[in-house]
Amino acid sequence: MVVLEVDNLVTKYKLGKRTVHAVDGVSFKIDAKETLGLAGESGCGKTTTAYSIMRILPENGFVDSGRILLDGDDLVPKTEDEMRDIRWRYASIVFQYAMNAFNPVLRIGKQIIEVMREKDNMTKEEAVKIASDLFDEVGLEPGRLMDFPHEFSGGMLQRAIIAQALACDPRLIIADEPVTALDVVVQNKILDLLRKLQDKYNLAVLFITHDLSVVAENCDSVGIMYAGNLVEKGSATAIYKETLHPYTSKLIGAFPSIIGPKKRLEFIPGSPPNLVKPPSGCKFHPRCPFAQDICSTEVPEFREIKSEHFVRCHFAGELDLGVE
Amino acid sequence: MNTSTKPILKVENLRKWFSVRQGIFSFRNEDKYVKAVDGVSFEVFEGGSMCIVGESGCGKTTLARTILRLVEPTTGTVIFQDRSIYDLTREELGKLRLEMQMIFQNPFEVLDPRLRIEELIGEGLVIHKLEEDENRLRQRVLQSLEDVRLIPAEDFARRYTHELSGGQLQRVAIARSLILKPKLIIADEPVSMLDASIRTEIMNLMDDLQEEHDLTYIFITHDLAQARYIGDFCIVMYLGRIAEMGPMEDIIMNPVHPYTKALVSNIPVPDPDAKRDRIDIPGETPTPIDLPPGCRFKPRCQEHGVKCEDEEPELVEVSPGHWAACYF
Numbered sequence: 203m204v205v206l207e208v209d210n211l212v213t214k215y216k217l218g219k220r221t222v223h224a225v226d227g228v229s230f231k232i233d234a235k236e237t238l239g240l241a242g243e244s245g246c247g248k249t250t251t252a253y254s255i256m257r258i259l260p261e262n263g264f265v266d267s268g269r270i271l272l273d274g275d276d277l278v279p280k281t282e283d284e285m286r287d288i289r290w291r292y293a294s295i296v297f298q299y300a301m302n303a304f305n306p307v308l309r310i311g312k313q314i315i316e317v318m319r320e321k322d323n324m325t326k327e328e329a330v331k332i333a334s335d336l337f338d339e340v341g342l343e344p345g346r347l348m349d350f351p352h353e354f355s356g357g358m359l360q361r362a363i364i365a366q367a368l369a370c371d372p373r374l375i376i377a378d379e380p381v382t383a384l385d386v387v388v389q390n391k392i393l394d395l396l397r398k399l400q401d402k403y404n405l406a407v408l409f410i411t412h413d414l415s416v417v418a419e420n421c422d423s424v425g426i427m428y429a430g431n432l433v434e435k436g437s438a439t440a441i442y443k444e445t446l447h448p449y450t451s452k453l454i455g456a457f458p459s460i461i462g463p464k465k466r467l468e469f470i471p472g473s474p475p476n477l478v479k480p481p482s483g484c485k486f487h488p489r490c491p492f493a494q495d496i497c498s499t500e501v502p503e504f505r506e507i508k509s510e511h512f513v514r515c516h517f518a519g520e521l522d523l524g525v526e
Numbered sequence: 527m528n529t530s531t532k533p534i535l536k537v538e539n540l541r542k543w544f545s546v547r548q549g550i551f552s553f554r555n556e557d558k559y560v561k562a563v564d565g566v567s568f569e570v571f572e573g574g575s576m577c578i579v580g581e582s583g584c585g586k587t588t589l590a591r592t593i594l595r596l597v598e599p600t601t602g603t604v605i606f607q608d609r610s611i612y613d614l615t616r617e618e619l620g621k622l623r624l625e626m627q628m629i630f631q632n633p634f635e636v637l638d639p640r641l642r643i644e645e646l647i648g649e650g651l652v653i654h655k656l657e658e659d660e661n662r663l664r665q666r667v668l669q670s671l672e673d674v675r676l677i678p679a680e681d682f683a684r685r686y687t688h689e690l691s692g693g694q695l696q697r698v699a700i701a702r703s704l705i706l707k708p709k710l711i712i713a714d715e716p717v718s719m720l721d722a723s724i725r726t727e728i729m730n731l732m733d734d735l736q737e738e739h740d741l742t743y744i745f746i747t748h749d750l751a752q753a754r755y756i757g758d759f760c761i762v763m764y765l766g767r768i769a770e771m772g773p774m775e776d777i778i779m780n781p782v783h784p785y786t787k788a789l790v791s792n793i794p795v796p797d798p799d800a801k802r803d804r805i806d807i808p809g810e811t812p813t814p815i816d817l818p819p820g821c822r823f824k825p826r827c828q829e830h831g832v833k834c835e836d837e838e839p840e841l842v843e844v845s846p847g848h849w850a851a852c853y854f
Contacts, residue, residue, distance in 0.1 A: 243721040243722065243723065244721050355810055356582075357810060358810075385581040385582055385748065385811075386581070386748075386750075386789065386792045386793055386794070387581070387788065387789065387792045387806075387807050388810065389792070389794075390792050390794075390804060391806075412721060412722065413794070414722070414796045415751070415793075415794035415795055415796045416794050418794070418795065418796045418797055418798040418800075419794045419795070419798065421798075438798035439798050439799060441798075442796065442797060442798050442799075443798075443799070452723070453722060453723065454796055456722045456723045456725070456726040457722055457796045458726075458749075458751040458752050458754060458755045459751055459795045459796055459797070460750060460751045460754055460778050460790065460793050460795060461795050461797070461800060461802075462797075464754060464755065464775070466730065466733075466755075467726040467729070467730070467755060468726065469723045469724070469726040469727040469730065470723040473691060473693075473724075
């Protein structure tokens with residue numbers, strides 16, 4: 203069952219008289235119990251996509267066009283008051299820096315309970331009961347519910363944030379680099395926890411990260427973003443083993459791995475384009491080794507090349523990208 | 527890489543304990559210490575690149591700072607090119623620091639935003655009065671920019687830090703060290719802030735520079751996958767001590783210490799079909815205050831026996847050049 207459907211989303215930022223095309227026609231769907239990983243380099247628009255869904259963009263950012271359907275209900279035309287009602291109850295977000303997500307002078311439990319009482323009008327006792335159960339569920343001692351944020355380690359705070367995100371029983375969780383600031387061992391514990399809770403509560407998860415290794419191990423399907431476009435989307439195996447877009451293959455080639463033979467890693471020459479004045483045609487063409495004339499004149503469409511495997515490239519399927 | 531057999535740096539039994547004040551109302555004068563670095567010995571060979579790997583709080587950064595004598599050690603010696611660093615006077619140390627440079631994680635914090643790139647790069651030469659002739663100074667700055675492939679150099683020299691990207695700034699930081707003709711560069715998470723592609727670009731650049739300028743590297747990183755591509759020798763630290771050290775591929779392919787085994791098994795790989803067995807480490811890394819006697823990894827170790835309770839294991843050579851501090 204489709205929980206979230208994003209259809210041709212365009213999000214822009216105003217910078218004085220100029221406009222930045224941060225997200226430029228992104229479409230994807232996420233089912234219940236499915237995890238979609240959205241990966242790409244800094245500035246590719248992955249976080250802006252997430253913030254557009256939650257409508258927590260900075261003041262100069264706005265959704266220009268497109269639809270965001272949560273359980274079939276379009277979020278784009280909703281008023282701010284209606285969005286307030288949707289956040290936490292239908293869609294929650296888990297941020298990268300757990301230490302900044304909590305107010306440092308309020309007890310953690312209080313901040314979790316606050317959300318529930320605001321949303322669901324429950325008594326304090328009920329809320330405390332649910333919060334304690336959630337703490338237990340995410341692997342924290344319920345006895346520490348009333349600790350202050352500084353008394354928790356980074357991993358514990360990330361667990362507490364997840365407990366808070368689950369407090370109102372949402373349908374969708376957006377995890378924006380949820381484990382990037384953590385050590386690998388703790389990282390895996392948090393990811394395992396997220397997966398377990400996802401199964402139990404039937405959640406759809408939108409997982410945003412720059413780390414292709416974490417995506418490979420934790421997502422069912424993967425979308426690769428470049429300069430505001432989704433350039434390739436498919437099952438994790440399709441993306442890594444049957445790569446069709448030159449950018450995806452270059453990005454994967456730049457990632458170190460501790461398995462397989464050690465070879466000198468390749469990087470992508472040049473840098474991502476300025477999104478105030480993006481290149482014409484395919485935005486990747488100035489850096490693409492396969493670029494032809496058509497690439498600089500015509501914008502490639504996001505086409506389904508194989509079943510459920512979408513690519514935005516004129517020559518998708520015709521290039522030899524050197525994938526096994 | 528042509529690693530010689532001559533150690534350029536020798537660290538012996540280095541300890542750095544930070545005392546923890548108990549607050550003004552504590553009348554009992556029992557000093558407590560955070561044992562950030564607690565008895566570390568190793569050698570770095572000329573032309574080698576050594577990686578110090580470990581999780582947050584394992585003491586890797588403190589170790590680097592103590593080696594450079596940015597902080598004074600509690601006990602121990604560091605010998606750099608046959609001279610003991612802790613016996614030098616201030617002036618001698620200043621001179622020696624030219625040969626041991628450090629590169630930090632965040633170039634935005636290192637480089638003064640009010641100076642031009644050429645001033646930033648030439649700063650070391652000016653401060654140490656190594657180049658008084660202005661024309662020659664400028665030539666050397668431009669050369670240094672070209673060394674780190676910031677071309678056209680004249681163009682970059684005139685700019686300010688806000689006009690450069692993160693990857694370019696890290697190159698400036700490298701150029702700034704390189705111009706002093708160092709022998710040893712200690713790089714503390716030099717690429718952690720950067721995107722994958724730029725990260726690879728900088729790593730490859732540092733690899734090339736090592737050959738071109740006969741450098742020895744010490745890399746400090748939390749990321750073992752990255753370490754594999756930049757280092758030939760690896761030290762894994764846990765709570766201020768070396769858990770295991772040896773040739774890089776040996777550590778990754780055949781780890782011996784239970785901590786290294788778990789660490790390696792937990793590193794994600796960019797392959798959705800790679801089914802790897804993960805070894806869990808229960809609990810979280812404790813703070814290194816009042817550690818129990820015996821092996822410091824014992825409380826979280828899956829394989830511990832009786833012997834681990836009483837005595838801290840010493841490093842033992844398990845295969846040529848590969849050492850581990852574990853009884854099993």
